[in-house]
Every structure is written in C-alpha cells, then in structure tokens.
Amino acid sequence: MKAIGEPVDILLVEDNPGDARLMKEALAEAKIRNRLHVMADGAEALAYLRRQDPFAGAVRPDLILLDLNLPGKDGRQVLAEIKRDEDLRRIPVVILTTSHAEADIARAYDLHANAYVTKPLDIDQFIAVVKSIEDFWLTIVKLPK
Amino acid sequence: MRARGLGIFVRIAAGYALVLVVLFVMTGILYGRITQLAAQTEEIASVDQPAFRSVADLSTQVYAAEQSATRFLAAAPGPGRSKWLNPYYTARAAMDLDLTRLAEWAAQPTHGDIRSTLHDLEARLQARWATLDTEIAAAGAGQPLADVTDNSVAIATIESATDRFRAVLGEHVKGDAVEAAAVAQQTLTLILGLFVIAILITVIAGFLIARSIAHPLAGLTAAANRIAAGEMIDPPVVQRRDEIGVLSTALTRMVRSLRGLAEKERGLRVDLAEYQRVQGELKRSNAELEQFAYVASHDLQEPLRMVGSYTGLLKRRYQGKLDSEADEFIAYAMGGVTRMQALINDLLTYSRAGRGDRPLEETDSGQALARALDSLQTTIAGKQAVISHGAMPVVCANIIQLTQLFQNLIGNALKFCKDRRPEIRVGTERQGPDWVFSVLDNGIGIDPQYRERIFQIFQRLHKREEYEGTGIGLAICKKIVEQQGGRIWVESEPGKGSTFKFTLPAIEAQQLAA
Numbered sequence: 285m286k287a288i289g290e291p292v293d294i295l296l297v298e299d300n301p302g303d304a305r306l307m308k309e310a311l312a313e314a315k316i317r318n319r320l321h322v323m324a325d326g327a328e329a330l331a332y333l334r335r336q337d338p339f340a341g342a343v344r345p346d347l348i349l350l351d352l353n354l355p356g357k358d359g360r361q362v363l364a365e366i367k368r369d370e371d372l373r374r375i376p377v378v379i380l381t382t383s384h385a386e387a388d389i390a391r392a393y394d395l396h397a398n399a400y401v402t403k404p405l406d407i408d409q410f411i412a413v414v415k416s417i418e419d420f421w422l423t424i425v426k427l428p429k
Numbered sequence: 430m431r432a433r434g435l436g437i438f439v440r441i442a443a444g445y446a447l448v449l450v451v452l453f454v455m456t457g458i459l460y461g462r463i464t465q466l467a468a469q470t471e472e473i474a475s476v477d478q479p480a481f482r483s484v485a486d487l488s489t490q491v492y493a494a495e496q497s498a499t500r501f502l503a504a505a506p507g508p509g510r511s512k513w514l515n516p517y518y519t520a521r522a523a524m525d526l527d528l529t530r531l532a533e534w535a536a537q538p539t540h541g542d543i544r545s546t547l548h549d550l551e552a553r554l555q556a557r558w559a560t561l562d563t564e565i566a567a568a569g570a571g572q573p574l575a576d577v578t579d580n581s582v583a584i585a586t587i588e589s590a591t592d593r594f595r596a597v598l599g600e601h602v603k604g605d606a607v608e609a610a611a612v613a614q615q616t617l618t619l620i621l622g623l624f625v626i627a628i629l630i631t632v633i634a635g636f637l638i639a640r641s642i643a644h645p646l647a648g649l650t651a652a653a654n655r656i657a658a659g660e661m662i663d664p665p666v667v668q669r670r671d672e673i674g675v676l677s678t679a680l681t682r683m684v685r686s687l688r689g690l691a692e693k694e695r696g697l698r699v700d701l702a703e704y705q706r707v708q709g710e711l712k713r714s715n716a717e718l719e720q721f722a723y724v725a726s727h728d729l730q731e732p733l734r735m736v737g738s739y740t741g742l743l744k745r746r747y748q749g750k751l752d753s754e755a756d757e758f759i760a761y762a763m764g765g766v767t768r769m770q771a772l773i774n775d776l777l778t779y780s781r782a783g784r785g786d787r788p789l790e791e792t793d794s795g796q797a798l799a800r801a802l803d804s805l806q807t808t809i810a811g812k813q814a815v816i817s818h819g820a821m822p823v824v825c826a827n828i829i830q831l832t833q834l835f836q837n838l839i840g841n842a843l844k845f846c847k848d849r850r851p852e853i854r855v856g857t858e859r860q861g862p863d864w865v866f867s868v869l870d871n872g873i874g875i876d877p878q879y880r881e882r883i884f885q886i887f888q889r890l891h892k893r894e895e896y897e898g899t900g901i902g903l904a905i906c907k908k909i910v911e912q913q914g915g916r917i918w919v920e921s922e923p924g925k926g927s928t929f930k931f932t933l934p935a936i937e938a939q940q941l942a943a
Contacts (some may be wrong), residue, residue, distance in 0.1 A: 300731075300735075302735045302738075303735075306738050306739070306742070309742060382730065382731065382734065405730075405733075405734055405737055405738075405770055406737070406741060407737070407739075407741025407744075408745065410738060410741075411745075
C-alpha cells in the first residue's frame with residue numbers, strides 16, 4: 285500500500301489515443317491523485333509489466349485497465365499472460381471495452397478478469413463509471429501488499 | 430394397332446399352306462403312280478396269265494383231237510364208230526375258243542409281233558384240221574384209208590409253232606413285268622425325292638419364317654433392352670406392314686417421346702439448378718447484407734462514441750464559458766450523436782431480427798407479453814396507461830423475438846396517443862391453423878394510405894418534434910412476424926385508434942404437420 289497522499293499508478297492498455305485521452309480526462313476529474321501509464325498494444329503492456337527493455341525502470345501499477353481489441357497481441361492474450369504470471373496475477377485487471385457480447389464477457393471472466401465494464405456512450409456516465417472503478421478498486425477493496 | 434399387311438399369323442399360315450400343297454401334290458403324284466402300277470399288275474394277272482392258260486389248253490386239245498381222230502380212223506366201220514369222234518369235236522371247239530381268246534389278246538396294239546406268230550400257229554392248225562376233216566369224211570364214206578398218215582410230223586409242226594408263240598408270249602409277259610417293276614422302282618424313287626423335297630421346303634419355309642420374325646425381333650429386343658438401360662439409341666427400323674413393323678414403329682415413337690421427356694427433364698433440371706442457384710444467391714446476399722448491417726453498425730459506433738464523448742467533454746468543460754452560439758452548436762452536435770446512436774442500435778436490432786438462428790418452439794405468448802410490459806414499465810407508469818389482455822395461447826415462435834414484437838407494438842401504442850390516457854387491449858382469436866393477435870389502442874390512428882409504408886424501414890409519418898423514433902420499429906415487427914411464418918397488418922382510421930394484427934402458427938398445427 286502506498287503512503288497516504290502518494291499518487292496511485294494505473295496502467296491503461298488502449299490503442300485508441302482518443303479513448304486514452306478521454307480516460308486521462310476522466311481520471312483528472314477523479315478525487316484520487318494518480319499517474320496514468322498508457323501502452324498502445326499488448327506486447328508493449330507485458331514488456332512494461334515485466335520491466336523489460338525499454339521499461340526497465342517501470343513502476344508496478346496498482347490497477348490495470350485493459351481494452352479487449354488491441355493490435356497484435358490482443359486483450360484476451362494479455363489478460364491470460366498476466367493471470368498466468370505469479371508476479372502479476374494479483375494486480376486487479378478491469379476489462380474496459382465497447383463489446384456487449386456475451387461470449388466476450390464469459391471469456392474474460394474465464395481468464396480471471398477482476399471486472400468487466402462496458403464503456404458508456406455518454407461522457408457524463410463514462411466519467412461516473414471511471415470514478416466508480418477508482419473508488420472501488422483503489423479505496424474500498426483490500427488488496428494484498 | 431393392327432397390322433394391315435402380311436401379319437405374322439398369315440406368314441406362318443402361308444408357310445404351313447405351302448407345305449400342305451406340296452404334300453397334296455406328292456399324294457396326287459403317288460396316287461397316279463400307284464394306280465398305274467396296279468393297272469400293270471392287273472394286266473399281268475388278268476390278261477397275260479389267261480393267255481398262258483389258253484396256250485397250255487391249246488397244246489392239250491391238239492393232242493386230244495389227234496387222239497380222238499386216230500381212234501376213229503382206226504376203228505372198224507360200224508354204227509358205233511362215230512362215238513370216237515366226240516372228243517375230237519369237243520377239242521376243236523375248245524381250240525377255237527382258245528384261238529379266239531389269244532386273237533383278242535394279240536389284238537392289243539402293243540402285241541403286233543405276236544399276231545404274226547399267232548397267225549402262223551392258226552394257219553398250221555387250220556391246215557391240220559382240214560387234213561383230219563378230209564380223212565374223217567373219207568373214212569365215214571367207207572373209203573379205205575390209203576395210208577394212215579403218221580400224225581407225229583403234223584403234231585411236231587404244230588408244237589413248234591406253239592412253242593414259238595409261247596416264247597413270244599413269254600417275252601411279252603416278261604416285258605410287262607419288267608415294265609411294272611420299273612414303274613414300281615420309279616415310284617419309289619419319286620416318293621423318296623418328293624419326301625426329300627417336302628422336308629427341304631418345310632425346313633426352308635420354317636427357317637425363312639423364323640428368320641423373318643426372329644431376326645428383327647432380336648434386333649428390336651436388343652434395342653429395347655438398351656433403351657430400358659437408359660441409352661437413347663435409335664431402334665432398328667423395320668419397314669414392314671406386319672406386327673413387327675408396328676412394334677418397330679411403336680418403339681421408335683417410344684424413343685421419340687422418351688427423348689422429349691428427357692429433354693423436358695433436362696429443362697426442369699436446368700430450371701431447378703437455376704432456381705437453387707438464385708435461391709442460394711439470395712440467401713447469401715441476405716446473409717451478407719445482415720452481416721454488413723451488423724458489422725457496419727458495430728464499426729460505426731466506435732467513431733460515433735469518440736464524437737459523442739468529446740462533444741460531451743466540450744459541453745462539460747466549456748458550457749457557459751464560450752458564447753451562447755457555441756453552446757447551441759454543441760447542443761446540435763450532441764442531438765445528432767444521440768439520434769445516430771439510436772439509429773445504429775435499431776439497425777443492429779433489425780439486422781439481428783432477420784437472422785433465422787433463433788429456434789422456433791412452443792412459446793407462451795402470455796409470458797412474452799409480460800416481459801414486454803416489464804420493459805415498458807416506466808413509460809406505462811408515466812402515461813398512466815391501461816393495458817388489458819385476454820387468455821394468451823401457446824404458439825410456435827421464439828420468445829425473445831415475440832417479446833420484442835409486443836414491446837414494439839405496445840411501445841408504439843403508448844407513443845402515438847397524443848394527450849389522451851392510453852388504453853391498450855391485447856386480444857387473440859383462433860383462425861384455422863393460426864392465432865391472430867391484435868393490439869388495439871385509442872391513439873391518433875393511421876391514414877389508410879400509409880398502411881403499407883409504415884412497415885418499411887426508416888419510414889416515418891411525423892416530425893421528430895412531434896414523435897421521436899427512427900422509423901425502424903414496425904419494420905422490425907414485420908421481419909419478426911414473417912420470419913416466424915406469419916403476417917402483420919394494421920386496421921385503422923385517423924383519430925379512431927389503430928389495431929395492429931399479426932398471425933403466428935398455433936402449436937397444434939405444428940404438431941400435426943410434424
């Protein structure tokens with residue numbers, strides 16, 4: 285657990301810069317101070333998490349927000365690899381996607397996603413959802429140290 | 430069909446008739462021959478044999494006459510002397526008779542050579558008889574016999590003449606016998622010959638008839654077998670006016686009509702293939718269209734979400750901070766995004782509604798209605814609508830689709846009610862194998878001229894400010910109903926409410942058909 289007042293680290297895996305920026309804006313309106321790290325594809329995200337070159341000095345995130353549709357290694361594969369990795373599997377992963385498909389939801393939970401959230405179309409609702417995620421995962425939930 | 434020419438029956442009958450004629454001719458010839466043979470044998474028996482007997486008798490009588498004459502001449506004259514002459518006269522009469530008979534025999538035209546020999550014999554006999562008569566007369570007068578002539582010379586002369594005649598006669602009789610034997614031999618040869626000819630004619634006639642029937646029949650049979658096996662060959666043409674000719678013609682006609690049938694069948698097959706191809710294409714293009722609509726709507730949402738999100742962010746951050754025009758522009762942009770999202774959602778629903786991947790099963794329409802009313806709960810409560818329904822039947826449908834159907838129709842009824850409090854009645858009525866559902870409202874009604882148009886996609890009758898909507902709801906209803914094997918229509922007049930009706934197959938009918 286971080287010291288009080290220290291900003292939390294969030295890893296966002298999202299290839300669409302528009303969405304990434306929107307997330308940044310939504311987080312900016314949130315109460316909790318945070319640092320957002322954005323990775324645009326799956327391979328890059330895993331390299332970041334494993335502190336591989338060029339991310340040797342990367343900070344271990346407190347929360348991972350993962351999009352399902354990514355170029356190259358997609359969100360499902362990234363999720364599977366994180367949850368297979370003993371060092372990484374305890375980091376909560378929230379799937380953030382536009383897909384309502386039943387198959388996608390089931391598959392994500394089968395791969396041990398911690399939550400599955402569909403992006404609301406309305407910006408106000410989107411901001412509210414992001415706030416809820418932050419509240420829940422970063423203040424309410426007890427996570428292992 | 431009857432053969433007008435020489436039928437097979439006639440042909441066979443003609444063959445038998447020919448054989449019969451040959452047999453008749455043979456019998457006739459044989460009859461003639463055998464009659465001739467019989468005549469010849471008869472001649473030998475009835476003419477030649479008596480001639481021999483006459484000659485033999487003649488020889489005997491010559492001696493009897495000589496003996497009688499000699500005894501008379503040697504006897505002492507006296508009253509009893511003449512009795513010795515009685516045998517002489519008897520012999521003379523017998524010899525006359527014999528000679529008459531032989532003369533008759535010799536008189537036959539073929540016996541010319543015999544006649545001279547007979548004349549010689551007769552002359553000698555006459556001469557002798559003359560001598561004897563003279564001697565007897567002299568002796569009777571009492572004259573003494575100068576010398577009693579030795580009669581042995583005279584007898585020898587007569588005997589030699591008799592022998593000659595007998596020899597000639599024998600020759601003749603032998604000739605007749607030889608002739609008869611020859612006739613018998615000829616007759617035998619003739620019988621054999623005719624027999625062989627009759628057999629030959631029978632065999633040849635039989636062979637010709639058999640060949641004239643069996644040969645073309647074999648050809649026709651072989652052709653018929655190949656045709657039966659599916660080969661469309663030309664059967665052999667037999668130009669005859671009998672049953673075989675008729676059979677050949679019939680076979681040719683059969684092949685012609687078979688060809689016609691095959692042609693028709695080919696045509697049908699082509700038509701069927703074309704139909705299947707078109708149907709397959711239609712199915713494919715429908716599937717492609719739905720896939721396209723689905724993917725397009727899905728992919729359209731992504732950029733739209735960006736536009737919506739950032740317009741929303743603009744509004745959130747800068748509303749009231751720019752001028753009033755900027756706020757108005759942002760509001761229009763937001764409105765456009767909202768409508769676009771609604772359209773895309775409806776389009777998605779529409780494209781999903783047509784997919785036949787949802788199974789039709791026994792569905793409680795009451796349950797579907799309850800689910801639909803549940804979804805519309807907020808609107809119903811807001812408008813204080815009164816919704817009633819009767820007993821709801823079990824139908825053959827998909828519950829998700831049927832729920833959507835009720836939701837759209839009741840949703841419309843709730844929407845197009847103007848300021849009145851909506852009263853909606855859901856009814857059902859059995860019609861043959863179907864259930865007819867009706868959704869009756871007290872709303873604004875529909876001009877009959879738009880009865881068809883309202884079921885087309887994106888067709889709207891009202892301004893957006895009056896009634897919201899994308900114009901897709903009823904198109905979805907139509908697609909759902911038609912996909913479940915029913916039809917949908919509306920009965921309405923402006924200002925008098927509308928009744929939407931649709932049919933769904935009743936479950937009993939389905940079970941009966943299964």
